[in-house]
Amino acid sequence: MPKVEIVSTENGPNLVMVDGKVFTALCRCGHSQKKPFCDGSHRAAEFRAPKETNKVLD
Template sequence: MITMPKVEIVANENGPNLVMVDGKAVAALCRCGHSKSKPNCDGSHRTSGFTSPRAVVNVLT
């Protein structure tokens, strides 16, 4: 039997969108707009004043 991985997008409070596969973060994507290495988060959200609530989206696989 093949089991599909559990994939979620977790919008961290005041931080990046984390792509989670089976509970492990495999990518951190910028959502503040200040990263110098988009689409990846480079930590700039910490000094940019970006604020946003946490949210979780389950991805159907």
């Protein structure tokens, strides 16, 4: 079974990691025009949030 983690990057998106590789980046700032995906708008919005890691599956 693949190892799936969600990594909330500092001041950026939630990265969905599968077996240590980035599968996709999900917006968590609310400013993306391509929701649910991050389009980089968090930079212009000066989004601020800490880094966190949550393991979903082993």
